[in-house]
Amino acid sequence: MTSLTVIRGPGGYAAGRLAEELGARLVEAEYKVFPDGESYVRIPERLDGGVAIVVQSMFPEQDRRFVETLLLVEAARGVGAEHVVVVAPYTAYARQDRRFREGEPISIKTILSSVRSAGADAYITVDIHKPEALAYFEGPTVNVDPAPVFAEALRGLRDVIVIAPDRGALHRARSLAELLNAPYDHLEKHRDRVTGEITMKPKELSVEGKNVVIIDDIISTGGTIAKAAEILRSQGAKSIIVAASHALLVGNALEKIAKAGVDRLITLDTVPPRQGVEVRSAAPLLARAVKRLAEEQGWLTVE
Numbered sequence: 001m002t003s004l005t006v007i008r009g010p011g012g013y014a015a016g017r018l019a020e021e022l023g024a025r026l027v028e029a030e031y032k033v034f035p036d037g038e039s040y041v042r043i044p045e046r047l048d049g050g051v052a053i054v055v056q057s058m059f060p061e062q063d064r065r066f067v068e069t070l071l072l073v074e075a076a077r078g079v080g081a082e083h084v085v086v087v088a089p090y091t092a093y094a095r096q097d098r099r100f101r102e103g104e105p106i107s108i109k110t111i112l113s114s115v116r117s118a119g120a121d122a123y124i125t126v127d128i129h130k131p132e133a134l135a136y137f138e139g140p141t142v143n144v145d146p147a148p149v150f151a152e153a154l155r156g157l158r159d160v161i162v163i164a165p166d167r168g169a170l171h172r173a174r175s176l177a178e179l180l181n182a183p184y185d186h187l188e189k190h191r192d193r194v195t196g197e198i199t200m201k202p203k204e205l206s207v208e209g210k211n212v213v214i215i216d217d218i219i220s221t222g223g224t225i226a227k228a229a230e231i232l233r234s235q236g237a238k239s240i241i242v243a244a245s246h247a248l249l250v251g252n253a254l255e256k257i258a259k260a261g262v263d264r265l266i267t268l269d270t271v272p273p274r275q276g277v278e279v280r281s282a283a284p285l286l287a288r289a290v291k292r293l294a295e296e297q298g299w300l301t302v303e
């Protein structure tokens, strides 16, 4: 049988857990930064004819993690891997998925096409900002939906409503709400035609007396979640729980969120966790995705 080897890159925070779930060998990549700032990686074992699962998340410093990803893929080829799968639990640059202003790049296109050009056969990530962006990787991809992990964490909660902070995140709310058997909605801006005042509220549903779960992909500065939590509190939410896949929590984001009235924050191990944050593992879902993909591609042949 073709062997699966998990390579832990410098951003491979969840690699150990993934290797365990897959029952695969874990190889630690060597890495360092040269005095002039260049990145160095090395895979210290041969992977002849096998499938290399390069685990490398793109949390800050994103640029370095990205370059390391490219180098790891090339290195995996160099030590003889027949197939290389990149598992990037967090994909950076995904929010710049179009030219919002003339002259801007489509950053995610550059990221994914470069990973492909470096020699990756497939790309697996968790809850990318917009799933459609994965089309920029010209090969098989999987966007792991974290809803089952969040649903498990919320098991037993009553009077729930799931809210997306904007329309773009509605697919996340729908997916979690279906598992919780709860209603879902998204926040929407309203402008008073007479006064011009802008208010935000759920598009259709009331949150009064409800346990509100706000779901989003990324928490960076915490501004989006803090604003949503304040609004929902002011509209009578009984409690506010946040389910966010990638808790980057830059600067004082955590304090900001707590101050806005968030009772509980649930995140995933796609980026290194901050102390005091409730972290659930995406590794079982990632392992399933890796296995399914490798089987579908015929990369796990029994000899």
Ligand code: R5P
Pocket: 095, 129, 165, 168, 169, 216, 217, 218, 219, 220, 221, 222, 223, 224, 225
């Ligand atoms: C935006 O579209 C994303 O889905 C997140 O809502 C956003 O990136 C969160 O950023 P911040 O925490 O800085 O508000």
